[in-house]
Amino acid sequence: MTTFLQIHLLTSYPPSNPNRDDQGRPKQAMVGGAPRLRHSSQSIKRALRESTPFDRGLAGHVGKRTKLLGVELEAELIKAGNDPVAARKAAVDVAKVFSTLEAxxxxxxxxxxxxxxxxxxxDEWAAARDLAARSVAGEEIAKDKELKKLVLRRADGAVDIAMFGRMLASDPEYNRDAAVQVSHAITTHRALVEEDFFTAVDDLNKREETGAGHMGEHAFGSGVFYLYACVNVDLLVENLAGDRALAAEGLAALAESFATATPSGKQNSHAHHPRASYIRIEKGAQQPRDLSGAFFKPVDLRSEDVERKSIAELEKLVGQIDRAYGKCCDAAQVMDVKAETGSLAEILAFARGAVAS
Structure with a gap:
């Protein structure tokens, strides 16, 4: 029976633009007939992978997404004193394992x-580095499928790959199914993008020109965002080659980064560093369910406290779904910052405990 860990968060963002569209404006979505601000799932997962909890708590167990494996291998081989032509050939031979190379x-x-x-x-990076070094030293290494068997892994200690999956189009047998599903975050209420008109002054041209040296526009928005994530705990352990202790630490890092990390677009212009004001974390074997329906009808912006009203609507839907379907989780832990209930330490301990369930 599969164990699921589900995380629901409410986070209040100040005026900011963490996740931009192709025109540089905050991303949006229409939900329940009302415009909302949105943070894409992709931007959130990037923020998680780059977060302090992942960097600090999962050191040595985080992968790299790149086109430059071969470029890095070549540079390392040349730095070690190898002939540049031989270094290029060895790097090319190994880099082909992961991708078609540029023409x-x-x-x-x-x-x-x-x-x-x-x-x-x-682990794959280390295997690639070892094979490139052996190749440049004149050793005959395996080719094609046999070489891939020496480098590629179906499961190992890369927590972020185990969580978010990967696709190798040319070698689907080494794909990894994602153990973590992450929603797009949306505001719980109606929200519109605002425009900021700004100017800049030329510091060395104060006498001749007293006006602006530059004028521009910048878009931003603010609101209370709901975010949902679901973890297939059994698949996470499987993707980590059965390492349950690492899976537990991965879940703790995931929960902490959800609470503290944000997409970093326009960070210098807005200094947005919000932390989740409300977290509900659940575990059990029941069919997962998100709680976005609590906000299909947008929270009324005329409410005295939009954040408090959002929490009330979320908890109301929890009770309604449990009444209709039966209990949708075996256990839950709540942290409500302004109500002064629960703590991040309790949330992390709960997340780690999901592996033992």
Whole structure:
């Protein structure tokens, strides 16, 4: 029976633009006929992977998404004193494991740069580095499928790959199904993008020109965001080659980063560093369910406290779903900052305990 860990968060953002669209404006969504601000799932997962809890708590167990494996291998081999031509060949041979390489003009040496981003675990990176070193030393290494078997892993200690999955189009047998699903975060209430008109002054031209040296516009928004995530705990353990202790620490890092990390767009312009004001974390074998329906009808902005009203609507829906469907989790832990109930330490302990369930 599968164990699921579900996380629901409410976080209040000040005027900011953490996640931009193609025009540089905050991303949006229409929900329940009302415009909302939105943070994409992709931007949230990037923020999680780059967060302090992942960096500090999962050191040595975080992968890298890159096209530049071959470029890095080549540079390392040359730095170690190897012939540049031999270093390039060795790097190219190994880099082909992860991606088709960039095309070059006829007569030029093969490029070690990939054409697609590959999500590479620390174990795979170490295997690639070892094979490249052996190749440049003159050792005959395996080719094609046999080489891939020496480098690629179906499961290992890369927590972020185990959580968020990966796809290798040319080698689907080494794909990894994501153990963590992350929603797009939306405001619980109606929210519109605002415009800021700004100017800049030329510091060295004060006598001749007293007006602006530059004028521009910048979009931003603010609101209370609801975010939901669901973890298949059994799949996470499987993706980590059965390492339950690492899975537990991964869940703790995930919960902490959800509470504290944010997409970093326009960070210097807005200094947005919000922390979740409300977290509800649940575990059990029941079918997962998100609570976004609590906000399909937007929270009334005329409420005395929109954040408090959002919490009330979320908890109301929890009770309504439990009444209709039966209990939707075996256990839950709540942290409500302004009500002074629960703590992050309790949330993390609860997350770790999901592995033992």
């Amino acid at each position: 070059v003009k006829k007569g030029e040496p093969d490029s070690p740069k990939g054409t697609t981003l590959a999500f590479i675990s620390p």
